[in-house]
Amino acid sequence: MTNLYKFMGADVADKLMIDEKNIGVKFSYLKDYNDPYEFFLTIDFNRSPAELAFYNDLIDMVTGQPATCFTKSPVISPMWAHYGGNSSGFVIEINEEKLTKYISDLGFEKNTSIADVEYKDSPGEDIEPTLARAFQIGKPRYIFWLMSYIKSAAYLTKQTCWSYEQERRVIIDENALIKPNDWLMLFPVPISCITAVIVGHKSDKALKETIQALAKKAKCRYFEMVIGKTTTTPFLLSINQKSHQFINGKIEAVRHQCKSCFEPLTTENRECGWCGITQKDVDMAQVRNSFRMIASYGGLENYITSMQAITDKYQAEKK
Known part of the structure; x- marks a missing residue:
């Protein structure tokens, strides 16, 4: 089972449900993303003005679909800092298979894709000869192949400095979205696709209550993130005080935990070393x-x- 993780700030919690059965996931055009080099890894831009104008005309044709960003892990500290309200927000775990089926059932699967972002610091070599043929010869098949390269590179490549995000993107048919106003595009995701919710270690009581209510409505697991003392990776505490860790793409219960602070343990000791200090x-x-x-x-x-x-x-x- 593959899961997607969406980090959100606490201010979104009260607006998350768009009706009794769906949450709203925000989609945006690539030009509105926070990476100033979002399109930069498509081609080598050191070329003639005529070639650049040709490329620019094509990229406008292939980057019009809205997209949204997920990540493959809920325990990435910089993600909590940047997108989770400095750990005061929350994360939603969405089952990718259920989401894919739902999109298919709506009839939007042909113009929708879900894929990992590739991290690198230079454009791929394969696109260059295709660009040369498309520019010089102009046959439709070369332009078709070039546009496929451009779309993949534009949507699914970022510089290695962003690799900590472990990003996985959903690119969707715009007709699948609802638009409450001129600047907001939302995709209604059924709460049946939600498999877990996690609140940050700085979240307040109000947010915890709101997210617990969502977990109850969605019939999914609820966790609170805890900053442990033995590793730099947070662990997750369920509502019944059972410790969990994110291992091999899944949130799993630990076999042993400290009876005092709930820190996951690698041995059958009753307490961790810190709580055992006399x-x-x-x-x-x-x-x-x-x-x-x-x-x-x-x-x-x-x-x-x-x-x-x-x-x-x-x-x-x-x-």
Whole structure:
């Protein structure tokens, strides 16, 4: 089962349901995306004005479809920071197979596609000879092949600096969308396609209650993201305090967890190392810390100064 993950800010929560059975997922034209180089990896732009004008005429014909961005993981910290309201928002897990079937049932499957974004820093080589033939010969078949290359490159390539997003895009037939106003395009996604919802670790009580209500309505799982102490990857806590991790594309319950902080454990210990710290451990830590002894007779500042001088001299000699 493949799942798509949509990060959203807390301000969207109250507007998410467009009716009793559907949530609204926003779609946009590529020209409105936040990447200033959205079309840049299609061709090498160091070419004649005539070729550029020809290319520009074609790209206007193939980038008119709206698209939306999902990701393949709900535990990417930069995504929570950038798109999840600095972890105060939420994530919706959507089953891709159910979504694809729904789009097909609506009759829009021919003009809709779902695919991974490829990350690279230069255009593909295959498009160049096709562009040359299309420009110089002008036969419709060459233009058709070129437009296929351009569409794939424009919609599904980004610079490697964006690779942390693990992006997967849905490109849809515009007729499938509803337009509440001149600047907003929404695709009604049935809540039956939702398999889980996750609130960020900074989410407030109001958002948690709203998303819990959505989970109940959609009959899906509800999780709260937790920043753990043993890894840099967050874990997810269910409403019944069962810890989960995102493993191999799935949210799975862990076998062992700390009884105090719910941190996932790799052993059958009852507590994680942090929760297991006793006052005796704290006292012994202070005894083992030789800086405390040096500080007790007032020599810590001089010691640090002298050690820094030795370190600086050693670093200078290495150069």
